[in-house]
């Protein structure tokens with residue numbers, strides 16, 4: 812960051828930095844390690860575990876902030892792991908249960924995307940064989 816760092820909201824940047832540090836820059840949904848290179852690091856995003864429109868005043872609470880990779884976050888979108896029963900995430904145990912629920916839904920959505928053809932692994936292999944015959 813150079814001089815334009817002044818334009819960033821320090822509260823917001825510090826908030827997500829704390830989240831990334833707490834999770835060791837690992838996506839909590841798929842295990843992607845965003846700490847290896849700057850290119851990996853920029854794949855990390857902050858996810859509101861309970862979507863903002865549902866969490867309301869608790870949206871920015873530390874336990875509602877989760878480190879996610881771009882791909883997982885784009886699939887999760889407004890998925891509510893509390894299924895409409897949200898009040899406030901009280902502790903890390905409940906947070907882990909909610910993350911686990913969201914992880915399953917994200918995995919289901921990934922599987923759904925790649926159900927045509929033979930799945931992600933096979934699709935990747937097919938592309939690489941064409942790219943580097």
Ligand SMILES: [Zn+2]
Nearest residue numbers: 838841880883
């Ligand atoms: Zn991920």
